[in-house]
Amino acid sequence: MRFAITGCDRYAGVFEAFLAAGWTPVKLFSGPASNPFSANNKMMAMAKRHGCPAQLTRISDDDLADLAQRSCDALIVASYDWRIGNWPAHLRYAVNFHPSPLPIGRGPYPLPRAILEGRDKWGMTCHKITPEFDSGDMLAIEEFAMHGEESHETLNLKLQMAAGRLASRLAQNFTALWEQASPQGGGEYWPLFTEAERTLDYNAPVATISRVLRAFGNLECFATLNGEKIYVRQALVWPDAHGFRPGSVVHVNGQHVVVAARDGMVALLDWGLIPSASIQNPPAN
Secondary structure, rough: OEEEEEHHHHHHHHHHHHHHOEEHHOOOOOOOOHHHHHHOOHHHHHHHHHOEEEEOOOOOOHHHHHHHHHHOOOOEEEOOOOOOOOHHHHOOEEEEEOOOOOOEEEEEOOOOHHOOOOEEEEEEEEOOOOOOOOOOOOEEEEEEEEEOOOOOHHHHHHHHHHHHHHHHHHHEEEEHHHHOOOOOOOEEEEEOOOOOOEOOOOOOOHHHHHHHHHHHHHHHHHEEEOOOOEEHHHEEEOOOOOOOOOOOOOEEEEEEEEEEOEEEEEEEEEEOOOOOOOOOOOOOO
C-alpha cells in the first residue's frame, strides 16, 4: 500500500513499522523543529533514504489532491500540529495515532493529566480521522501499565514504544482493521493543562508537589522563589517535620536551593527566572 505520513522523531517507530511491512512511502509531512519534542532529523533522513519528498508546512487541500495524483492510499498521522482537511475527497484511508486509551483522554496533550490523576494504565490508540478531533472509529489500541512513580518522560517513551507495536499490527492487517473499526461512544475531552496545574504550591504536601513535577518533567513547571516567578526543569522532594513557613528558602548551595513545603522540602536543582517564552510549549500528539 502507498502511504503518506506526518510526524517527528518521537514517533519514528510508526514510520519504521509501515516500511518494514512493505508499504511504499509517498511523502512525509512534518513541521519546524522548534524544540526537542519536535525534532525530525530521523524522519527526514528516512524519507530521503526512501526517495520521498518532505514538507514542513501545513497540509492543504492541494497537497491532498497531489497525494491522490501520486496514487497514495492512506495518510498516517503520528504527531502533527495542524488539523487534517477533507481527506475523503482524495484518499481511501486516513488514521491518527493518539496518545491515550480512547475514548478517555481526547484532546491536545493528555500525558500530564494521566499522571496527575494517578492512572494505573494508559495506551496508544489508532482511530479514523474525522472532523471532530480524536473521535473517529477506533482500529486498534495498545495498552500498558503505569507505575507509581510515572513521569512525563517515562510515559512519553512508553507511548513511543507502544506506537511502534501498534503500527506493526496495523500495517500487517490494515484493511481488515479499518473495516472492523468500532465507534468510540461517550468519552472524556481533556483540554490543555492550565498554568495553575503546572505551578508548584509549597502549601501542598510534598507527595502532591512530586506528582506535579513528574507530570510535567521537561515541559517545565512554574514556581516562585523569593517572590520571583521561576521555571523548574528538575527538583526533588522529601518529607521533613520542620518549623519553616512554606515557601521559605532554608538552604542554598550554588544553583541548588531548598525551599520549605507544608510537610517537607523541595530542592530546586535546575531552574531559572522566567524571561518571555522560556517555558516550552507542549508537543503535538
